[in-house]
């Protein structure tokens with residue numbers, strides 16, 4: 001669908017044209033008209049499919065519509081210093097902070113801010129971004145000049161509110177980007193405080209590629225009669241990612257990785273480690289093998305992180321070895337390979353990690369190493385994605401599943417309280433993966449890429465030794481180490497729940513709390529470092545999107561056990577243009593249609609016909 005059909009104002013169309021965006025992606029086609037109409041929206045679509053523009057464009061458009069005119073009257077003296085956009089020249093417009101975008105990480109906040117800049121370049125709208133880990137001086141200065149919108153991480157936002165630099169009482173649009181990660185990082189209390197400061201009469205938007213049950217429950221509280229726009233079933237990985245898993249003994253992983261990286265023709269390559277220490281070890285090991293590698297994780301200084309990312313985006317990139325701080329949001333061009341050196345404990349994280357490749361219609365490869373004690377993570381990932389991933393044994397032979405994959409409907413998952421479905425339960429719950437002979441050998445090695453409908457195999461699970469990085473085997477029944485974003489491996493580990501279903505987090509330490517960071521000298525949280533990454537959208541991407549239909553050769557790439565999320569489109573009776581009325585959680589869907597963006601096509605919505613009437 002053309003952007004011109006979505007009802008966006010001319011300055012945005014001009015900006016999009018300049019960026020080389022020719023067609024709206026399915027999530028954009030579905031969400032933009034709804035947001036323009038003032039609806040609350042829960043938007044869920046695969047990684048790299050343009051969710052940022054899906055909420056920033058209509059948000060800016062609405063702000064532009066209500067921008068107060070420049071006051072008439074005398075011309076003030078020329079300001080001594082060059083101020084931000086719109087502050088110089090004739091009487092500056094009175095600015096009121098009307099929209100707030102919350103992001104879990106500095107990297108993502110910086111990226112969203114870049115998007116606001118790109119899309120709003122032909123408007124007088126002003127925004128600023130605030131996050132921890134850097135001096136607040138520039139942020140406060142920008143706020144003083146007045147802004148229409150603010151992108152923020154929760155910790156720094158609350159600090160600046162506490163210091164009287166930010167007033168949320170006039171907010172009209174509130175956006176949660178990657179809301180589920182904010183919960184996993186323990187931001188819920190902060191989010192609640194922030195929501196309590198924002199007027200109840202507002203438009204609220206939530207976007208992510210994964211929407212676990214917890215976040216949907218919160219959405220019921222914080223959103224009014226939301227439209228649920230699901231372009232694909234929740235947690236569907238980006239199309240065009242050739243996924244495979246290699247069963248490998250833990251101690252063999254370093255050699256296996258080095259061999260793979262040496263033998264494989266690839267461009268930018270991102271290796272994910274579950275721990276910071278592990279990431280450093282991998283880098284050292286690769287360097288011993290003559291491979292250039294660099295680590296990025298929460299123990300690195302902000303400067304080092306920024307430099308490493310710059311090198312990775314540059315012409316001769318090193319292999320980037322990262323913890324999950326890089327799992328979300330990073331929009332870097334031409335990442336050809338993702339290697340999961342360790343499988344993530346939270347299945348949603350897998351979807352986001354592999355989503356660093358195959359962005360904007362491109363293709364990519366994701367290979368995961370699975371040690372014996374990581375099989376339960378693999379099962380949880382498959383259950384979440386409702387698909388099997390091709391599994392190969394240590395000698396490359398293809399393995400076959402010894403048991404059918406349990407399909408879990410979304411509602412089942414909700415009943416089980418599983419986050420995103422199927423994270424194994426602790427404490428003897430039957431959903432916990434069985435240890436016995438989860439894999440058996442089958443035919444020949446069948447190629448490394450692609451998902452397929454079945455194979456598996458491994459030796460029966462002996463008690464797994466402690467891993468290199470200290471995590472315990474699944475048999476030990478002890479708590480696993482946590483990932484950097486604090487995800488836990490098992491539901492029972494997640495601590496008690498508060499009254500709103502939030503975790504109270506008494507259980508154990510998160511491995512990388514400084515992701516969120518200790519408080520700095522001004523009381524600010526030293527959150528993650530800003531991404532200096534330019535968000536994509538360079539003309540080069542154009543070809544990626546327009547490069548035509550899927551090759552179709554990837555087996556099982558779309559094999560979903562259940563595709564209903566994309567198409568059933570049941571929707572509550574809408575309210576005619578206004579606020580409260582309909583049933584919460586109204587759902588709409590956009591179905592696949594063979595465009596490079598993946599699931600594209602008809603936007604279905606019963607009841608009130610959305611402006612999109614997209615096709």
Ligand SMILES: Nc1ncnc2c1ncn2[C@@H]1O[C@H](COP(=O)(O)OP(=O)(O)OP(=O)(O)O)[C@@H](O)[C@H]1O
Pocket residue numbers: 020021022023024025028045046047048049050051052053208209328329330331355356359360535536537538541542545
């Ligand atoms: N309609 C479009 N046409 C061309 N390029 C687009 C379009 N929409 C977005 N892009 C580009 O696609 C890339 C991915 O977009 P974005 O980062 O918003 O994806 P996302 O869905 O938020 O991914 P993630 O879930 O991983 O955060 C960006 O480089 C963006 O500039």
